[in-house]
Amino acid sequence: MRKWTKVKNHPNLYEYPTDQGKRFGVRRGYKDTVGNYKQFSKSGYKTWREADIVLKKFESDLALKNFDNLSADKVKLEQVWRQMVSEKERLGRWRTSTADSQKMNYDTYIKKALGNYFLSKIKRPVVQSWLDSLSQSELAHDTIRSAYGTLSLIINYAVSQELLGSNRIRGLDYSGKDAKNKSIEPIDFNKWMKCAKENLNPYDYNMIFILANSGMRRGEINGLRTTSIEIKENQITKERYAVVNIDYQRSVNEPNGGELKTKTSYRKIVMTGESVNALENSIETANLRRTAGHKDTESTPWLWVKQNGDPSGVLHLTYLCKTISTKVGIKMHPHMFRHYFATETIAHGVPQIDVMHYLGHSSVQMTADYTRPTEGASLNVSKGFSPAIPTDTEIVVQGTMYHNLYHNSNEN
Template identity: 30%
Template sequence: MKTKYISVKGHPHIYYYHNDKNKLYRARQKKTINGQVLDFVKNGFSTIKEAETWLNKQISEANDLNITDPTKFTVKSYWRLYYKEKIGSGDWTADSTAQMERVFRLHILPRFGNTKLREVNRMSYRAYLNELRNTKKEDSTPKYSKAMLGNIHKALSALINDAIYNGILISNPLKQIELRSQKQARSKQISHAEYNKVLSWATDNLNGIKLAMFLLPTMGMRHGEVMGVMFKSVEEKSDGTMYLHITRARTQNAPQGKSTKNVYSVRRIKVFPSCAAVLREALRISRLRYKNNNRLPSPDDFIFVSEKARPYDYSRLTYLYRDVSKATGVHVYPHLFRHAFATFANEMRGELNPRDVSNYLGHKNISMTDQYNAGTDEGKDKVIDLMESEVFRKKA
């Protein structure tokens, strides 16, 4: 039977109809944009407002994507064009897409969305950054970190640079703006004493899968790489030596896994002998969990799973580290241990080849590994001790 659509009075282009005793709404409007007749139509809305909102959005986006006069582009209209092109070309990963969507939705579009692209200026933008710098949380601490301000700045700058490339703009008014924040940056330094305290507590109080998850970042692995370890990732030699093949990463926006950060991140790393037994036990527990849920794990299945044999959420490792931080009084997080690995390896430069350390971490350049070297308080003390013994005492 053909569905009968009835016009809703006072709401042009909106119709109602009945389907299995439910009253639903339909939006439909034909509109000519730049000489092209477009038909916007969709069924299944629960309310008139939902139908009208969808229709208005579709027409607005169509107008934005068909702008021929460069002077008419607003930040919002160019964002839609830019977004569509990036998604279509596959330039953005799932994580990049989610971050750009979030930054534009929460920060850039509410403030600059209706501003003409050519009218975005340095003064108004700096005023906006100052507002963010001075925004406080309920406990009166700064709300936005320098990293967050950097994400906003990079996102809007990328949009403007794309407009320059496409001949819409001539120059970028946001160049060389210094980013500062009242929020203290998260420390990337941990002393040997703190490191050992945390490690000792973890090995005494964690076990099985939790302990394995906690220990892998101490080998310099990224958060996503830890969560992306699969059964086929593990290679064990006859003498008990264990290696991990890092080929996949799981993130908040790619829970099923994705390729590693770059080609240099694909690597084979040796597992600390002290961690091998822990990982072996985690493998045993993981297989048992799959079995208890009537499944045999395949080589492509993830190791770190719940009692129901479901891969742990990406944030599970973050919460695990928070629990350890609370118990030990030492603030730690997964990426801090990656920095610690680079820092402690740097202290042994006489014994280790910096290129080997860089390759182990999956860095393209040794310079990146050097940036990860945060130094330690013990190292600073060693500097003055050596300076005194090798320079000042000799001079005296």
């Protein structure tokens, strides 16, 4: 290896001997924004001035944050992804559910296609081609939007770490299949619930009934404890009601319980009518099962438990829905109850802002997106429309008037 010697009075410039004579090179060390030591190195110049021009161009790019021009600063998308995940988890900025969905998007749709690309190569044509390929694979539009959102999150992080000057992939178009129909007509809903009541034991039916009358997410229903519910009575009307504290969830990834989906998901809701009886009966059954199973009084008092007092499986609700759907011939899965709840409450005149808070949504637009058109709602709109078109009688009267005006004008 040829020995490089520093050029006097010219930091980061070196000279070295070759068979063709003396040559000059550049060596400049620095750390990139992910903390890795890098060295910019170029050689083969005949004069120190040529090498100095290259050095000054490098330092200019470094100062102006033109990181795409720094050939030695080649950072791959995969590196940025790992750095971002590490930071989010270290600082607790991601809830478990958020981390799981982002990791699934990256591993499923981004890693193989773009993970080995250098950041300087992640440009609009490349990403547009990737989006087009996802569309052609017949993925749902919402799935593609979610994957695109994860990629944009990585690029935004790269910008915040000064690895890129700006997010160059904003505003790209994509298609995808329409989301599955999540609407159900009230007549079918009532038929489904009737079948559930006839075929499920009272405790399991109560689980379905509370889901249907609260709009809770499946994980939130699973996360209820007997201590989450307080039965109260209105001192004036003597009406009994239940205050339900929603502050926990159980899911496939967190069977023992964990944080809710978003900050707005933490809420208290009030339930009235038959829901109060359903909650009371469920609390009683859960306590009896725990006692019969000799469960430790210090264990978590889950509302939904097995015969031996252990917590019900996190997919038990899905199993119940599938069982009844098969029997009655009307498909319902747990999240459809949430859509139905939003649709019906708004259709009956409840302000969207109130429904938003009740469901734990972060915006009214999200609540609006949850609603679905139904025949009943369309009929109400039709009945509430005052036609601007004249009636048959008015048409006859107007026709006569126009006829008289026409003849009078000719006579004049």
